[in-house]
Amino acid sequence: MKISSQKIINLPVETVGGHQLGWVESFIVDIDSQSILEYVVKSSGLVQKIVTSKLIISRGQVVDISEKKLIVDDLVINEREKTQKKTIKQKAAQSASMKEIKD
Helix, strand or coil: CCCCHHHHCCCEEEECCCCEEEEEEEEEEECCCCEEEEEEEEECHHHHHHCCCCEEEEHHHEEEECCCCEEECCHHHHHHHHHHHHHHHHHHHHHHHHHHHHC
C-alpha cells in the first residue's frame, strides 16, 4: 500500500489501547533505504498535559498505518510515563537534599 506525505502529515496517532497521542507533524526519512525512520508527533489532549515536547515514534513502534490513523504500540506512552515519573522522583530527591542542607 502507498500513502502520500500529504496524507501522513496531520494523521491522528493513537495507541493500540485507544489512547489519543496527537497528530503526525513531520517524519524523518532514511536516505539510504528511502524509508521513514521516525514520526514526529505533536501531542494533544491528556498527553499534551504530560508531555510538553513532541513525541518521536520510531517505525518499529508502529503497529498499523492507514489513511485514517497511525496506531502505535502501547509501550510508547508507558515509556514516556516512566521517564516522567523518574524525573519527578529525581526532582523530589533534589528538593529533599536541599531542604536537609538548609536545616
